[in-house]
Amino acid sequence: MRVSLLSFQLSIENEPYEDALVDGVHVDDPQTLAPATPVSVPRAVVRPLVNGRPVCARYLFDASALLTQRDVSGPVDLFTCTCGEPGCAGLFDDTVLEVEGPLVHWHFPEDPFRATLGENWFTSAEPLTFTFTREQYLHALAGLTVGLVANERELGEPLALSPVEDRPTEPLLERLAAWQEDFRAGAAAMSQRLDTFGPLLGEDLVATLDSNIEIRMPAWTVALTLADHRVGPTLDGRARDTAMQEVLVRDIVPSMLLSRDNVIRAARELGLLELEDWALVDFSASAVGVDLPEMEELAEPFRQASMRVVLR
Numbered sequence: 001m002r003v004s005l006l007s008f009q010l011s012i013e014n015e016p017y018e019d020a021l022v023d024g025v026h027v028d029d030p031q032t033l034a035p036a037t038p039v040s041v042p043r044a045v046v047r048p049l050v051n052g053r054p055v056c057a058r059y060l061f062d063a064s065a066l067l068t069q070r071d072v073s074g075p076v077d078l079f080t081c082t083c084g085e086p087g088c089a090g091l092f093d094d095t096v097l098e099v100e101g102p103l104v105h106w107h108f109p110e111d112p113f114r115a116t117l118g119e120n121w122f123t124s125a126e127p128l129t130f131t132f133t134r135e136q137y138l139h140a141l142a143g144l145t146v147g148l149v150a151n152e153r154e155l156g157e158p159l160a161l162s163p164v165e166d167r168p169t170e171p172l173l174e175r176l177a178a179w180q181e182d183f184r185a186g187a188a189a190m191s192q193r194l195d196t197f198g199p200l201l202g203e204d205l206v207a208t209l210d211s212n213i214e215i216r217m218p219a220w221t222v223a224l225t226l227a228d229h230r231v232g233p234t235l236d237g238r239a240r241d242t243a244m245q246e247v248l249v250r251d252i253v254p255s256m257l258l259s260r261d262n263v264i265r266a267a268r269e270l271g272l273l274e275l276e277d278w279a280l281v282d283f284s285a286s287a288v289g290v291d292l293p294e295m296e297e298l299a300e301p302f303r304q305a306s307m308r309v310v311l312r
Contacts (some may be wrong), residue, residue: 003103006132006140008063009047009054014040015160041167043160044148048078050121050130058116059089063144064071064162067177070141071134072187073099075097078106082185084164104137106130148172196248197223200256204312205267209298214282219263219309221278223252229274262307272302 005117016039046063048055055061059079069076075094077232080086108117108128117128132140149172152159158168161175166173193202197220205222207215227244230252256262272279276295 001131003133004050005050005052006130006137007049008140008144010051010144011045011152012159013043013045013153015043016040039167041160042151042157044157046144053120055121055130056113056116059091060163062163063148064176064179067145067161067176068183069097070180071097071099071104071138072183073097073212074187080163082163082238084162099134102134104132104134107134107261112175126255140258145176153212161255186268193220196245197253198257200253200263203260203263203309205263205305205307205309207267207302209301209305213293213298213301215298215302215305216280216282217275217278218312219256219260221264222267222270223248223256223274225270225274225278229270263309264307267307268303272299 029096044063046061047057048061055077060082060156062077062084065080066079074097076097077086077091077097079089079091081089081091086092090112093111095109096105096107098105098107106129110128113128121130122128148159148161152172158170158175159172160166160168161172165175200220200223201218203219204216206221209215224244227248230247231240231243252266256266267275272295279295281295281298
């Protein structure tokens, strides 16, 4: 195992901000107003370096994601598109951040990083993993934070860091604290979800309606929707959450874990219109020029469809 050194290269770019402003207030339709004075937003551009070498120049490195998650194990979108949506850049699988005692690992997915990283960093037999000591890794993150804050103070205005930020109004440290709070809340919710649904979290219900249409949804959402129906509309707030948790843990989830046929049976019972918020409809095989059906038109075929539960 090779242990590497992590560092960061930081630069500031002035990015045009095209929304018009009236007395400092954003408006949705600049075309309805008189021309506004052009505004630029200072944006931090961060590039990770491993042993002093750039990691990957093809994608945008999202420093906000790393500074939010820091040294908490789990999936993280280290690289993304300039718009903030990884899939837009062809990145469909997360990088995994793993903390293992005194070490921190970045595990990159094979596709597309075997091609974009492998040539410069790894042999064909090596896993796509960078390893750092936790102490040096956290020191590098602290140094990056200090550099970002120093630049923001010198500029005298908020510094954009996340790719989804247009023109931030709060100081970076305040935004970073809010991102970290949201991350902790999300991690706690995911932990509770894992305790409740177990292996169902990693499985999908797939319904094949015909040769052109396939509908996919997370298996655990079928259980959740069924619990919502079992509890009914008489409860709300915390009482409702408690009742749903009880029926899930006591009855629905054990039944579905015992036999995945019970997931399928529940989906047929509930119907597509009850599950549509979770449903991904794939029309990719449809003929060009064919009008795609509305969800209501798929409701009855869904009940009759061939269904299976598969690993995600």
